[in-house]
Amino acid sequence: MATLSDVARRAGVSPATASRVINGSSKPVTEDLRERVLRAVADLQYVPNAHAQLLARSHRTAVGVIVHDVSDPYFAEITRGLQRVATDQGRLLMICNSYRDPDRELEYVELLRGHQVAAIIMAGSGYHDATFTKRLNEKLTAYEETGGRVAVIGRHEHSGDAVMPDNRTGGWLIGTELCALGHAEIGVVAGPEVLTTTTDRLAGLRAALTEHGRSLPEHRIRYAEFDRDGGAAATAALLDAEPALTAVVALNDSMAIGALALLRSRSVPVPQQVSVTGFDDMPIARDVTPALTTVRLPLVEMGARAMALALDPGAGGPRVEVLAAEVVRRDSTGPAPDAGTARVRPTNQAGSGRRVRRAAAGRTPS
Amino acid sequence: MATLSDVARRAGVSPATASRVINGSSKPVTEDLRERVLRAVADLQYVPNAHAQLLARSHRTAVGVIVHDVSDPYFAEITRGLQRVATDQGRLLMICNSYRDPDRELEYVELLRGHQVAAIIMAGSGYHDATFTKRLNEKLTAYEETGGRVAVIGRHEHSGDAVMPDNRTGGWLIGTELCALGHAEIGVVAGPEVLTTTTDRLAGLRAALTEHGRSLPEHRIRYAEFDRDGGAAATAALLDAEPALTAVVALNDSMAIGALALLRSRSVPVPQQVSVTGFDDMPIARDVTPALTTVRLPLVEMGARAMALALDPGAGGPRVEVLAAEVVRRDSTGPAPDAGTARVRPTNQAGSGRRVRRAAAGRTPS
DNA sequence: TACCGCAAAGAAAGCCCTTTCCCGCAGGGA
DNA sequence: TCCCTGCGGGAAAGGGCTTTCTTTGCGGTA
Known part of the structure; x- marks a missing residue:
């Protein structure tokens, strides 16, 4: 590996000068020397040793x-x-x-x-x-x-x-949505119990059901891995134990996709017999069939905000930004079969999904 | 940030000894000193500066x-x-x-x-x-x-x-598959023309069609980005220009999903009116509806093999490993509507997909 | 002509580790 | 008793770069 001194030697200058040329220091360097250095860099295919640079520079950048x-x-x-x-x-x-x-x-x-x-x-x-x-x-x-x-x-x-x-409100929104559609027998396909995401979403859901005079007993919740196969397995277990369910709430979209796959394999029509909901609104949610009703989180925005916080030292104490969740209604939910409402409901244009935007503030469950 | 000398000073030893304790050097260190160093490390929450380590160590590991x-x-x-x-x-x-x-x-x-x-x-x-x-x-x-x-x-x-x-053989396999199903009017939703992946897959496809007396004129190919939206846009353009198509070959699964979405939005039944195929067999391919017929590549294996090659200097000249592609038949393909074959064909168990394994060697298109 | 100031280039001091080399000491053999 | 060996520990030399400090050389002023 060519080093800075190699470059300097070949250009007939000191390492200091070579360094200044290479990383555009504020110190001026004569055009003549600058050119010689750059030529040496090209000739030697010189690339600075990142570790040495990071070590020598004091300010941390990554x-x-x-x-x-x-x-x-x-x-x-x-x-x-x-x-x-x-x-x-x-x-x-x-x-x-x-x-x-x-x-x-x-x-x-x-x-x-x-x-x-x-x-x-x-x-x-x-x-x-x-x-x-x-x-x-x-x-x-x-x-x-x-x-x-x-x-x-x-x-x-x-x-x-x-x-x-706002996971809790998200859970509350989806619970409210299902109650409005007349669902009473609701099962939950949950992620690992040890994750706060799981318990937060679950708490919101439970609050919504309680508000509507329904309950969410523990035996209607199945915990599994937060992925497709976990969702399929949990759904299978849930249906075996509770055949009367009219809705399956998956606590993320991957699990919901697993739930849909399992229901399809058992020829259970969605949403006619069982409604399915997801959480997160991953891009693929609109492309499965039926397109997934889910809770949208502003994921990109969350990342951007977090990086902004991290890079800005800020003045006072800790800053907490809560980003709102919203329901995206698609085709995987419908009225509960027993609810006596019309079987046929209008279907959205494929893949678009009407969004119901709701402010998180002021609607937070108790 | 605490440094190694800080640790050494606090433990009352030289930096050399501290270093030896911390990264388990082969040189033996008395139990007494070792303990003092470790305690100093814990007290100071010392973490070695990775850049300094990487600089001091000569062997490259990342x-x-x-x-x-x-x-x-x-x-x-x-x-x-x-x-x-x-x-x-x-x-x-x-x-x-x-x-x-x-x-x-x-x-x-x-x-x-x-x-x-x-x-x-x-x-x-x-x-x-x-x-x-x-x-x-x-x-x-x-x-x-x-x-x-x-x-x-x-x-x-x-x-x-x-x-x-083996992109070329993959393209050939999918072309052969469609020809066997009686398709003659085949359109292609391709990735960027500048990518060799696109042209390789296309070349194999073209070879298969030629073998079966079909052709693949340029106007039946639409190039777009290798993603869902690119697939949807290209499919729309293709259908508008060539309404008689009975099959759309997408050159990767993302584009195929876009194609399915577009066809759904136009209420074109898949595969009854138009068959759709993908390429790559991404995990999601089995979860869209209809489940996607596609070409499977052993992606994980490819990564593993490449890393093995990279880490093993090898003896002789360059090593090239070709990994075979195989067709995975699912529900997005069916007989061509005009072909006079039976309309109903057996459907796979949802999501499973029968794999047709074929050796790449010996079946490579001319 | 002597001196000052300034600009540009070089010398050298780190940055924080690892590792080689060397030293002192204790134990064993002659 | 002396010398050699072997072992644990420390001193110090890098590793490749940045940056401060110093030097050099020049033009300009008194």
Whole structure:
């Protein structure tokens, strides 16, 4: 590997001058020398050693992000928002997949700290696990004490800057929607119980049902992995145990897609016999059949906001931004079969989906 | 930030000893000192500066990957394979999204070189662009000359180690499949013409049609972005110009999903009036309706093989591994409406899909 | 002619680690 | 008793770059 001194030697200048030319220092360099340096760079195919640069420069410029899995559409969208703002500000993004392993999250915090990132963003659900939460907070606090910035997305447990999707209201909205359609026998296909995302969404849903005089007993909830196969398995278990269900609420879109697949394999018509709802409004939600009624979260916006918080030290105390959820009605929901309402209901233009925008504030369930 | 000397001072030892304790050097250290160092590390929440470590250590351990977009399922699967092998060998992966921008690809090669990666893997289609290809090869060669390893996935243009999905045979298989179903009026929804992936798949398809006495004129091909919206737009244009089509071949699954959406919006029954095929067999292909008939590529395997090539210097010349494509028959294809064959054909169990495995070797189109 | 000031280039001091080399010491063999 | 060996620990030399500080050389003024 050619080094800076190689370049300097070949150009007949000092390393200092070569450095100044190469990274456009404010110090002026004669046109003659500048040219010689640039020619040497080209001749030697010189690329600066990033580690040496990062070591020599004092200011930290990269930003670290810990997500569950970038290839999961939920996090892919968030990452898109993060990336946009980071790129605008000339920051490099280091993305780490934790695959929802708490230990790996802790390791990645250390790794990012070791890489001298300017900020760490933790995206994705928190855990109901006091021990882990404590350890994580210790690490993050230690990082903040050395000047690092931290922002979280959708996590209650850290006390700093945060962007929170309104999961609870989202659950409430979808519950209200189903009650309005006359559903009383509602089952839930939930993600891991240990995730706060699961419990938040569930709490909102339960609040809505309670408001409408329905209940949500534990045996109508099945917990599984937050993915397609988890959704299919949970739906199968649920239907076997509760054949009278008229609606299945999946707590994210992947699980809902699994639910749809399972129902199709059992030839259960959706939404005529069973309605299905998702959560998140992943892009694919409009392309499955029937197109998925779901709760939309402004994922890209969430990422963008979080990065903005992370990069702006801010003045006062911790800032928390709650972003509203909204229902997107598509074709996977219909009136409850027993409700006596008309069987046929107008269907949307394929894939478009009318959005029902609602302010989160003022409609939050009690 | 606490440094190694801080730790050493607090433990009352030299930095050398502290270093040896912290990264488990082969040199033995007394239990007493070891404990003191570890306690100092814990007290100070010390994390080694990764850049300093990387600079001081000579051996390069990270591996760089350049993909179009990790959140695109095609690349997500490949990345999974890459990651698996990398993790097994204790390598860190640096993933760069080029978003199919050639200039960005070049920049990322430099970036990765600057980060002293042990190998660079370029995943994804090459370009029909001699100037770019030349510049890329120059950069890669310069990198290889300094001891770096290079492997490519699905690119003809670089002469080193390569993993090649058999796109041409895949196109041929899907063409043969449609001909067997009696389709004669076949349109193609293609990705960008500048990508070798597009032209390879197209070439195989064309070969199959020619073998069956059909032709594929240019006006039955529409080029667009390799995504859902590109697929929808291209399908719309194609149908407007060629209303008699009985089959739409999309050159990847995302485009096929766009095609399905467009056909649904026009109330064209699939496959009764028009058959649709995809390419890649992304996970979602089985969950759209009708489930997508497509060409399966062993994406995870491709990633794993590429990483293996990249990490193993190998003995002789460049190694090229061609991985076979296979047709996955699902519900989006059926007999051509005019072909006089039975309208009803057996349907697969939802989502499963019978796979037709074929060896690539020996069946390659002329 | 002597001096001053300024601009441009170079010297050198880090940045934080790893690792080689060297030293001191204790134990064992001659 | 002396020397050699082996082991644990420290000193110090990088690794490649940035940046401050210093030097050099020039034009301009007194």
